[in-house]
Amino acid sequence: MKKNQLRFIGILLLFFVCFGNDLQAGAPVRKREFRGTWIQSVNGQFQGMTTAGMQQELTRQLNELKKDGVNAIFFQVRPECDALYQSRFEPWSRFLTGVQGQAPSPYWDPLAWMVTECHKRGMELHAWINPYRAKTKGTTALSPRHIAMRHPERVFSYDGLYILNPGNPLNREYICRIASDIVKRYDVDGLHIDDYFYPYHVAGQMIDDEKEYRQYGRGFKDRGDWRRDNVNRLIRQMHDSIRSVKPWIKFGVSPFGIYRNKQSAPGVGSDTRGTQGYDDLYADVLLWVKNGWVDYCVPQLYWQIGHPTADYKTLISWWNRNASNRPLFIGEDVERTVKFADPANPKSNQMSAKFALRDRMENIEGAVLWYSKAVVDNVGGYGQMLRTYYWRYPALQPRMPFIDHSRPRKPRALALVWTSDGYFLFWSEPKIPWWAFWLRSRKANWRDEVTKYVVYCFADDEEINLDDASKIITITRDTKIRLPYTNGKKHYTYVVTALDRLSNESKGRRKRVEL
16 A cells, blocks of 8 residues: 555544544534634744745745635744834844845845735735844844844843833834834734733843833832833834724734733632733733723633643633633644643543634634644644634634724626636626715725625525525635536526625625536
């Protein structure tokens, strides 16, 4: 027997051992679900690659992630006050070229390229920046253009890192200028920050912000409250500055998975024992969610079910109860999920148990996977289970009615056309009302703008039900789809709807087809 056949049989056996119970029960089908993944640069996976090599690797990842049902990419473009895009404020990243400040050759702009490639595949692209981190431990040389070289007084060192001091209001202005510049110049769908605010505590290390506390203390008696207020001010200003540039851009955060422990805050905290985002990183995420300063929240729940100090089940239940004022997605660690056995079913890894937990939580609307390459490489069969089972049908993004709730007009002029490439269904953009043209002449009316289309297919004897996600054929930016014509003896009804920038869906336009 050939090696490929043996490998395929082995994978099938692995699926039935690890996911047998789930396969019998059937995975729930959600029409709207955030299905994201992080593509990080700070791990050096692209460092030293040629332009063609990096594009080839990113293309490979995006193609596989598309097959796996992923609909949003978080692409790390600013790991240490540097840039994986053309910036007039900060130097090119060493994680791109190997030398900070050195432009890629042949020249290209990875962020612009990724926006185009993600949109071609119907995916959202969220530009992921680290706001305060100015130097990682492995960086030994900084460009003269780097903020720490131009303004060393605005940075403190901590355990081999450089941190833009959150206590200095000039840094807040600087970070918001960077975020606004990205949003203004690139057609991104979101701006994303992770859990690096004040640094993670290291024994024997002190945060050097005494001078700033004396100068900008604003009357705070408690240093911790002052530090939290510094971060609060940044989050609120980032939200407002992004909104002022492009109101449709989603601003999201992926905080550390523990907000507070019950021992520290009996009425608020989770039954956990570990680093606390509120007390140790000075990140009051629940305040941001409550006040609407972020548009979505992705707590990093990278631990396993049954972890002795940070149990996944305990934490997902806590976030579900406490962070529902804004869309809530869960940050999942792929490698740890497939490494540990399900306590309730020791023959299975924890993938099915975690999916079941998320599905039972009424306020959780999706997940973001750490990290993309683990999915692409199908670690533990994770990617294969996504594409064949859990995420086998396309999904729309969750609604964000607090930004925009009005639906666009439906597509028009559906037409069947034979071409040299086969049988196609074509349609046209929705008709724009006369008053929208007037508005566009004065200011872009983004709420009317259609960005994607959803195509459904129903057999002749099936009810037309646009809530049935299993009938979605594709979500596309094109205005055509190639039809699977065989002999013209079977009848189907195709329905096409339009989506705006916030995934509000129009009514459907239908066409009966003989295939």
